[in-house]
Amino acid sequence: MVPELPPRPDKHQAISDTAAGGSAVDQGGHHHEQPTGLLRWLLTTNHKEIGTLYMLFALLMFFIGGTMALIVRAELFQPGMTFVVPEFFNQMTTMHGLIMVFGAIMPAFVGLANWLIPVQIGAPDMALPRLNNFSFWLLPVSFTILLSTLFMEGGGPNFGWTFYAPLSTTYGPPSTSFFILAMHLAGISSILGAINIIATILNLRTPNMRLMDMPLFVWTWLITAFLLIAVMPVLAGVITMMLLDINFGTSFFDAAGGGDPVLFQHLFWFFGHPEVYIMILPAFGIVSAIVPTFARKRLFGYASMVYATASIALLSFVVWAHHMFTVGLPLTAQLFFMYSTMLIAVPTGVKVFNWIATLFRGSISFELPMLFSLAFIVQFTIGGLSGVMLAIAPVDFQYHDTYFVVAHFHYVLVPGAVFAILAAAYYWLPKWSGVYPNVKLGLAHFWLSVIGVNLTFFPMHFSGLAGMPRRIPDYALQFADFNMLSSIGGFLFGISQLLFVAVIVLCIRKKGEKAPAQAWEGAEGLEWQLPSPAPLHTFDTPPEFIPERDSPSRH
Amino acid sequence: MLQVIKSVLAAFLGVQSEKNRQQDFQSRSPWPFIVTGVVMTLVFVLVVASVARWAAS
Amino acid sequence: MNAQQRERQQGVARTIRRTLLALVLMVGFTIALVPLYDVFCEVTGLNGKTSDTAQVVAGGDVDTSRKIEVQFVTRTSAGLPWRLASETHTIWVHPGEVALARFTFMNTGLEKTSGRAVPSVSPSEGARHFRKMECFCFQEQWLEAGERMEMPLVFQIDPQLPQGVNKLTLAYTLYPQGPVLGGTYEH
Amino acid sequence: MHSLLPFGRWLLVLCVIFASQVQAAAINTSSGWNLPPGVTSISQEIFSLHMIIFWICVAIAVVVFGVMFWSLFAYRKSKGAKPANFHENTTVEVIWTAVPLLILIAMAIPATATLKKIYDTSDADIDILVTGYQWRWHYQYVEEDLSFFSNLGTPRSQILGEEDKGDFYLLEVDNPLVVPVGKKIRFLFTSNDVIHAWWVPDLAIKKDTIPGFINESWTIIDEPGTYRGQCAELCGRDHAYMPIEVRAVSQETYDEWLEEQRQMLAEDAAGSQREWTMDELMDRGKGVYNTYCAACHQADGSGMPPAFPALKNNPMMITEEGRDAHIDAVLYGRSGTSMPAYSGTLSVADIAAVITYERNAWGNDAGDRVQPSEISEMLSDD
Structure with missing residues (x-):
C-alpha cells in the first residue's frame, strides 16, 4: 500500500487567515480534469466530497432504519398481533439495530471526520485519498447486500443486532451467510477509514500543531480510530467463526461439538462494548467544540477531556461482561465486571462536569447547534445515570434484557449520539454550504425532536421496570399505556426528521442567510479561517498555527 | 518515566496539575504515554480483580 | 515535492505500517482468544466445563470431615432418538474419594446412530475440582438400533474444592454426532 | 439569533414533566411504574438497592442539571453576560472526580453483599x-x-x-x-x-x-x-x-x-396400553395440535409455505402409504427444517392423538387411528 498525498499545485494560492465575509473563492475546479456527474462522485478522492457522501449515506440509512423502527413501534402501539407477524417483527428489530449502528451512526461520524479533520488540522486532504474513496463505496455494497436478505427465502437476519449463537448459527435463516458478508464489508470499511484517519492526524497536522493543540473532535476521533483498529478484527473473527459453524461443520459456538455459546457472547461484547464508545466518543468531541463557541468561553479542562477520553477508551476493554451478568458467570467475575463498569462512570462524569463548567460564567446564546448540544448533555446524562444503575450486578438481574435497557442505550445513542450529529450538522452547515440553516425550520425540528425522542424513550424506563422484556412483538396488558406513548413519540420523532431534510435541501440550494468565514461569533479553529462554503481544495499550503494564540490548551 | 506514570495515573482520574500538564506538552512523542496507559490498564485490571477476589471470599 | 511533503509521506507510510501491524496483532489475538478462553475456563471454572480427557487420581488423603452431594442430571436433545439415564440421582462422596456412577444409554431409534454426552458442572467453580478418571463423555458412542449399554463414570472430587461448596450438579446433555449439514443434524 | 424565552419556558415544562414522572415512579411502587419489591428476601434487597441507586441518580441529576440550567439562565448573552476567562481548576477537578468515586464505592459495598447471597445455593430442599x-x-x-x-x-x-x-x-x-x-x-x-x-x-x-x-x-x-x-x-x-x-x-x-x-x-401410562376411540383421540389431538403445532401449521392446517408446509390435503396425511413417514416426522422431527422431534416432548397418548387428529381434521380423510400402544411400541427399548 503506497501512501499517496494529493498533488500540490504550485500556481495555487492557498487560503490563509481570515477571509471574513468572503464568498466562496472558486478555485476547486481548475485542479485536474474532473469527471462530471455521477462518475465524479463515484471516483472522487476529495475528502469533502467523500465526507458529504458518507453523511448523505448515513442520512439515507437513518431513514431506512428509522422506518423499520416505526414498523416496530406500530406493532407495539397496542397489545396483540396487530400489524406484522413475529417473524417479520424480529427481522425489523434486528435490521433496525444493524442499520442504525453500522449504517447510520458510524458512517455519519466518519463523514464528519472526513470533512472536518483535514480542515481542523490544516491538512490539504486525508492522507490516503483513494483508500478513502474505496472505504466509502464498500458501505453501499455492504448495506445493499444486508437489505437484500429481507427478500431472500426465510427472510433476513432475525436474531437481534447482537446475533447471539446458536440462534444466529444453528437456528439462523439461510440468509445468515449474506449477513456475515455484509458485516465483513462494513468492518473492512471501518478499518480502512480508521487507518486513514490515524495517518492523517498523526502526520498531516500543520507545522507547530502538537497533539495537545488539536481540537477535541480530532482527539476523540484519533482515539476512536484506535478503538476501531483494536476491535473490528474481533468482530471479523466472530462472524468468521459463525460462518465456519454454519457452513463448514466447526463448532465454536455449538455445545454439541464441544463448543460454547457463551464464548460467542464474550467475543461479541469484547468487540461490542468498545463499539459503544466508538459511537459516542466523537459526539463528545462535537459537543466540546460547540459548547465553548456559544458560551463564548474556552472549554474547561481541555487536557482532562483528552485524558478522560483516553481512559474511557482503555477501560472500555475491561467491562464487556456487564452485558452478560445473567449468563451465569462465577461470583468473582461478576464482581470484577461490576466494579470496572462502575469506575468507567468517573471519567464520563468528568466530561459532563467540564461542559457545565464551560457554561458557568460564560456568555451564552442559544443558536441551533447549541440547543442540540445542550439537549445532548441533559439526555446523555440521563442515559449515563441509568447506565450506573445497570452496572450494579444484582439489580441488573431485574433490568437485564428489559425495556429499561432499551431506554438506557437509546438515551445514549439517539438523544445522545444522534443529537450530537444533528448539532454538528447545524454547526458546520454554514461552512459546508455557505448559508445558515433555516432557523424556523431548525427550531421546529429541534423542539419536535426533543419532545418526540423523550416521549419515545422515557416511558421505556417504566415499561422495563414494570417487567416488559425487550424484543417482543406482543405484550401483557399492563404495559399498554407506556407502549402507546412510546409509539406516539416514535412517530413524532421520525416524522420531524423530515424537517431536517428540508433544512439540508435549503442549504444545498443556497436558500438562506449567507455565512461569513467566521460563521459563529465565538468559534475557534482553523476551519473558520476558510471561506464559507469551503472550497473543494483547502490548506494546500499549511496554515499558520501559533500554539500560544491558537491552541485550545493555551494559557 | 516516573513523570509519565504520574501523568497517566492523573489521566485515569481526569485530573492533572498545571505544572505537570505543561511538562507533558513538551514531549512530542505520545508513545511512552500510550504504552504506559496500556500497562496501567493491566495493573488496574489486576487491582480490581484482586479486590473482586477478596470481596468474593 | 518539497522536503516537508516527503517527510509527511514517510510519516504516513510509517503510521500505516504500524497500524497494519496493530491490526495483524489484533487478528492474531482474536484467533488466540478461542484457545485462551478454554484455558481460562479450565483455570477459573468460568463456564462449568470439565476436562475432556481422563485425569489421574489425585493423591493425598481423603477428607472425611465433609461430604459432598453429587447430583446427576441427564438430558437428550432433539434429533437423537436415544435415552440416557443415571442409576441414581445423587451420591455422597468425601473429597479425595474415588467414586463410581453408572449410566445407561438406549437407542430407541430404528438405525445405528452415534451420540456424545456433553458434561457441565454447576456451580461452575466446582468444575475444575471434578476430576474424571473414566467417562463415556470423552468420546462419541455408537449404538445399534434398540441397543442398550451401561457405561461407568469414575470420578473424584478434588479436596481443594472450596469450603462453601457442598453440592455439585453434573449435567450430561446427549447430542447427535455425525455430519452436520446446513446447520441441522441428520439422523 | 433568537430569544431565549421560548427555550427556557419549554425546558422548564419539560423538567416539570420529567420530575413528576420520576416522582410518580418512585412513589407508586405497586402501580406498574417500578420494579416489584417481590416476595423473597433477595428480591426485597434488590428492590431497596434499586431505590437507593435511583435516588442517588436523581440527586446527581438535580445537582448537575441545576447548576447547568442556572448557568444557562444567569449567563445569557442576551442579558449582557460577559464571559469569564478561567478554563481549569485542579481543586474543583479533584473534587468532582473524588466525590463520584466515593459514591460508587458506597454503592458497591451493599451490592457485593447482596450478590454473595444470590450466589449461595447451598442446602436447598x-x-x-x-x-x-x-x-x-x-x-x-x-x-x-x-x-x-x-x-x-x-x-x-x-x-x-x-x-x-x-x-x-x-x-x-x-x-x-x-x-x-x-x-x-x-x-x-x-x-x-x-x-x-x-x-x-x-x-x-x-x-x-x-x-x-x-x-x-x-x-x-x-x-x-x-x-x-x-x-x-x-x-x-x-x-x-x-x-x-x-x-x-x-x-x-x-x-x-x-x-x-x-x-x-x-x-x-395405563392409557397408553388401552385402545382409544376415534372421538377420544380427536378430542385430545385437537388440544395438543393447538398448543404445539398451530403456531406454524396454523389452526386450520393451511401452514405457511414454504417454511411450514400445509397439513391439509398433505399426501402424507391422507394416504395409508404416508402413515409411517408421518409418525416418523412427529417423533423424530424433520432434518433440515424447523420441525422438532416430539418423542421427548409429548406423551405417547398425545403423539398418537395429534397424529390421528392431523389425519382426520380439516377434510383430511385418512380415516385411520393411531393408537398410543403403537407409538409406545415404536419407542420401546427392546
Missing part, C-alpha cells in the same frame, strides 16, 4: 431443572421423577384480536410450576435449543438457559401466591409467547399436588 424450549418451558422435579411442559395458556384468538384479552394476557400457562412456600428451592437451568432466560420479577431471578450448559439460582418464597414472568432472551419467533407462572402454595397443598401429578402420570 427442592431441586428443579428448568429447560428452555422453542417456545415453552419444561420443569423437572429432579428428586421426584416428575416433569412436565408449561405452555402459553392464552388462546390464539386473543392474540389475533378475535376475542377480548384476559387479565393475564400472555402471562398465563397451561401447567404452572408449583412450589411450596418457605422452602429453599434450587433451580437448575439449561436449554434444549437456543439461549432463553427464565425471569420472574417477583422472585428477582433472571438466568440464561444455555444449551449444553447448566446454571443455577435459588429462592425461598415467603408468601403464597401466583408469580408471573416471561422469557427474557430473544429466542426466535415466539419469544413473546413463553410465559412463566409460579404458584407458591403451602406444604400440604404442594404434597397434594405432587400426589395428583403422580396419579395423572399413572393414568397416562
Whole structure:
C-alpha cells in the first residue's frame, strides 16, 4: 500500500487567515480534469466530497432504519398481533439495530471526520485519498447486500443486532451467510477509514500543531480510530467463526461439538462494548467544540477531556461482561465486571462536569447547534445515570434484557449520539454550504425532536421496570399505556426528521442567510479561517498555527 | 518515566496539575504515554480483580 | 515535492505500517482468544466445563470431615432418538474419594446412530475440582438400533474444592454426532 | 439569533414533566411504574438497592442539571453576560472526580453483599431443572421423577384480536410450576435449543438457559401466591409467547399436588396400553395440535409455505402409504427444517392423538387411528 498525498499545485494560492465575509473563492475546479456527474462522485478522492457522501449515506440509512423502527413501534402501539407477524417483527428489530449502528451512526461520524479533520488540522486532504474513496463505496455494497436478505427465502437476519449463537448459527435463516458478508464489508470499511484517519492526524497536522493543540473532535476521533483498529478484527473473527459453524461443520459456538455459546457472547461484547464508545466518543468531541463557541468561553479542562477520553477508551476493554451478568458467570467475575463498569462512570462524569463548567460564567446564546448540544448533555446524562444503575450486578438481574435497557442505550445513542450529529450538522452547515440553516425550520425540528425522542424513550424506563422484556412483538396488558406513548413519540420523532431534510435541501440550494468565514461569533479553529462554503481544495499550503494564540490548551 | 506514570495515573482520574500538564506538552512523542496507559490498564485490571477476589471470599 | 511533503509521506507510510501491524496483532489475538478462553475456563471454572480427557487420581488423603452431594442430571436433545439415564440421582462422596456412577444409554431409534454426552458442572467453580478418571463423555458412542449399554463414570472430587461448596450438579446433555449439514443434524 | 424565552419556558415544562414522572415512579411502587419489591428476601434487597441507586441518580441529576440550567439562565448573552476567562481548576477537578468515586464505592459495598447471597445455593430442599424450549418451558422435579411442559395458556384468538384479552394476557400457562412456600428451592437451568432466560420479577431471578450448559439460582418464597414472568432472551419467533407462572402454595397443598401429578402420570401410562376411540383421540389431538403445532401449521392446517408446509390435503396425511413417514416426522422431527422431534416432548397418548387428529381434521380423510400402544411400541427399548 503506497501512501499517496494529493498533488500540490504550485500556481495555487492557498487560503490563509481570515477571509471574513468572503464568498466562496472558486478555485476547486481548475485542479485536474474532473469527471462530471455521477462518475465524479463515484471516483472522487476529495475528502469533502467523500465526507458529504458518507453523511448523505448515513442520512439515507437513518431513514431506512428509522422506518423499520416505526414498523416496530406500530406493532407495539397496542397489545396483540396487530400489524406484522413475529417473524417479520424480529427481522425489523434486528435490521433496525444493524442499520442504525453500522449504517447510520458510524458512517455519519466518519463523514464528519472526513470533512472536518483535514480542515481542523490544516491538512490539504486525508492522507490516503483513494483508500478513502474505496472505504466509502464498500458501505453501499455492504448495506445493499444486508437489505437484500429481507427478500431472500426465510427472510433476513432475525436474531437481534447482537446475533447471539446458536440462534444466529444453528437456528439462523439461510440468509445468515449474506449477513456475515455484509458485516465483513462494513468492518473492512471501518478499518480502512480508521487507518486513514490515524495517518492523517498523526502526520498531516500543520507545522507547530502538537497533539495537545488539536481540537477535541480530532482527539476523540484519533482515539476512536484506535478503538476501531483494536476491535473490528474481533468482530471479523466472530462472524468468521459463525460462518465456519454454519457452513463448514466447526463448532465454536455449538455445545454439541464441544463448543460454547457463551464464548460467542464474550467475543461479541469484547468487540461490542468498545463499539459503544466508538459511537459516542466523537459526539463528545462535537459537543466540546460547540459548547465553548456559544458560551463564548474556552472549554474547561481541555487536557482532562483528552485524558478522560483516553481512559474511557482503555477501560472500555475491561467491562464487556456487564452485558452478560445473567449468563451465569462465577461470583468473582461478576464482581470484577461490576466494579470496572462502575469506575468507567468517573471519567464520563468528568466530561459532563467540564461542559457545565464551560457554561458557568460564560456568555451564552442559544443558536441551533447549541440547543442540540445542550439537549445532548441533559439526555446523555440521563442515559449515563441509568447506565450506573445497570452496572450494579444484582439489580441488573431485574433490568437485564428489559425495556429499561432499551431506554438506557437509546438515551445514549439517539438523544445522545444522534443529537450530537444533528448539532454538528447545524454547526458546520454554514461552512459546508455557505448559508445558515433555516432557523424556523431548525427550531421546529429541534423542539419536535426533543419532545418526540423523550416521549419515545422515557416511558421505556417504566415499561422495563414494570417487567416488559425487550424484543417482543406482543405484550401483557399492563404495559399498554407506556407502549402507546412510546409509539406516539416514535412517530413524532421520525416524522420531524423530515424537517431536517428540508433544512439540508435549503442549504444545498443556497436558500438562506449567507455565512461569513467566521460563521459563529465565538468559534475557534482553523476551519473558520476558510471561506464559507469551503472550497473543494483547502490548506494546500499549511496554515499558520501559533500554539500560544491558537491552541485550545493555551494559557 | 516516573513523570509519565504520574501523568497517566492523573489521566485515569481526569485530573492533572498545571505544572505537570505543561511538562507533558513538551514531549512530542505520545508513545511512552500510550504504552504506559496500556500497562496501567493491566495493573488496574489486576487491582480490581484482586479486590473482586477478596470481596468474593 | 518539497522536503516537508516527503517527510509527511514517510510519516504516513510509517503510521500505516504500524497500524497494519496493530491490526495483524489484533487478528492474531482474536484467533488466540478461542484457545485462551478454554484455558481460562479450565483455570477459573468460568463456564462449568470439565476436562475432556481422563485425569489421574489425585493423591493425598481423603477428607472425611465433609461430604459432598453429587447430583446427576441427564438430558437428550432433539434429533437423537436415544435415552440416557443415571442409576441414581445423587451420591455422597468425601473429597479425595474415588467414586463410581453408572449410566445407561438406549437407542430407541430404528438405525445405528452415534451420540456424545456433553458434561457441565454447576456451580461452575466446582468444575475444575471434578476430576474424571473414566467417562463415556470423552468420546462419541455408537449404538445399534434398540441397543442398550451401561457405561461407568469414575470420578473424584478434588479436596481443594472450596469450603462453601457442598453440592455439585453434573449435567450430561446427549447430542447427535455425525455430519452436520446446513446447520441441522441428520439422523 | 433568537430569544431565549421560548427555550427556557419549554425546558422548564419539560423538567416539570420529567420530575413528576420520576416522582410518580418512585412513589407508586405497586402501580406498574417500578420494579416489584417481590416476595423473597433477595428480591426485597434488590428492590431497596434499586431505590437507593435511583435516588442517588436523581440527586446527581438535580445537582448537575441545576447548576447547568442556572448557568444557562444567569449567563445569557442576551442579558449582557460577559464571559469569564478561567478554563481549569485542579481543586474543583479533584473534587468532582473524588466525590463520584466515593459514591460508587458506597454503592458497591451493599451490592457485593447482596450478590454473595444470590450466589449461595447451598442446602436447598427442592431441586428443579428448568429447560428452555422453542417456545415453552419444561420443569423437572429432579428428586421426584416428575416433569412436565408449561405452555402459553392464552388462546390464539386473543392474540389475533378475535376475542377480548384476559387479565393475564400472555402471562398465563397451561401447567404452572408449583412450589411450596418457605422452602429453599434450587433451580437448575439449561436449554434444549437456543439461549432463553427464565425471569420472574417477583422472585428477582433472571438466568440464561444455555444449551449444553447448566446454571443455577435459588429462592425461598415467603408468601403464597401466583408469580408471573416471561422469557427474557430473544429466542426466535415466539419469544413473546413463553410465559412463566409460579404458584407458591403451602406444604400440604404442594404434597397434594405432587400426589395428583403422580396419579395423572399413572393414568397416562395405563392409557397408553388401552385402545382409544376415534372421538377420544380427536378430542385430545385437537388440544395438543393447538398448543404445539398451530403456531406454524396454523389452526386450520393451511401452514405457511414454504417454511411450514400445509397439513391439509398433505399426501402424507391422507394416504395409508404416508402413515409411517408421518409418525416418523412427529417423533423424530424433520432434518433440515424447523420441525422438532416430539418423542421427548409429548406423551405417547398425545403423539398418537395429534397424529390421528392431523389425519382426520380439516377434510383430511385418512380415516385411520393411531393408537398410543403403537407409538409406545415404536419407542420401546427392546
